[in-house]
Amino acid sequence: MVFDPPFGTDTDETRPAIVRATYEALIEHGYENLTIQRIGDEFPKSKSLIYQHYDGKDEVLVDLLEFLLDHFETQMPHPSTRDAHDCLENVLDFVLEPDPDADRAELTNVMVELRGQAPHNETFEEYFTANDRQFRRDLADIVDRGIEEGVYRPVDAEAVAEFLLTTMNGQTMRRATADEGVDAAAIRAELDAYLRSRLLREDRANGEKE
């Protein structure tokens, strides 16, 4: 699956360059050891610009989180003219990427570190809650479309979406925090078995690869 890293192109604008420097500093040092000094080390212009544009690292981090969530959303495969099940498989292929490259792995680590702050950071919690809600709605829309197309059984699309989202979040978290232990192929195989038995109508399920 093609994945464009965030900040793929250089920017001359100051605020995006500060956000980018924050991302690089997070990859290098982790959330716990992030300081404005270390953001400044990754920032090609004068450090004083950081203070002119932001009140502190918490404010830059919110801009970074918003940028990363938007970036991930733009990378997500969008509904095509193919049937709903192809769309869903594309989304799963993308999110559950079995073999992420270094850029993708770094992004996953940063997202999980930011998400790990949410229990004590209301702003982050609001962003992640809103992002989960939007993603669940997108997934439910695909399932509803599959029901209309006659590809899927008349399931509870919201419940299926909630379950898929939770499993995807679980893999993302485990990948960033227990990487060597994660068997992405097994997770995907069981998820596909669930989709075949729960969603797909017989004729379509029989055409699927086992």
Add this chain to the structure above:
Amino acid sequence: MVFDPPFGTDTDETRPAIVRATYEALIEHGYENLTIQRIGDEFPKSKSLIYQHYDGKDEVLVDLLEFLLDHFETQMPHPSTRDAHDCLENVLDFVLEPDPDADRAELTNVMVELRGQAPHNETFEEYFTANDRQFRRDLADIVDRGIEEGVYRPVDAEAVAEFLLTTMNGQTMRRATADEGVDAAAIRAELDAYLRSRLLREDRANGEKE
């Protein structure tokens, strides 16, 4: 599901009392704002004892993480004389608790904050990796037992365990970071549907509640 909070009984021993104070400080202030000073505020004895027993907060945090993982393990329902599927349902009831009380919610928050450090904290990553591995082995043992008992179909027990673990981790993470958005009943219903279609033999599946 009965859940005993960690540190349910007071201790006079110094090191456990410091670990407990660290837990209380984490609940109050979060990982980002944890300091030895704040641990000291929750510690009933002299702060200087903290420095006599620990080199710094990182060392106390490792003891705390070990304690919490052990505590969770002791709370987990253990295999009973009933059949494997009852055991598995008990584990799912416990981990996916639909209505956690305040003590349980606080523990979940602390665990997710600690886990969120793992991308840049090798010691934490090792603990979470080992803990995931042990839990997955326990789950696979239950599934294997179900196959032997003839309750389950001859599935790949390791793959099923990996999938269940990932979904449980996903719910735990979402609960701590996007709480109002989590629909525990939906997740459980879809997981039960998966178990019925993937694992349970026909006669047993038909006896299950829909």
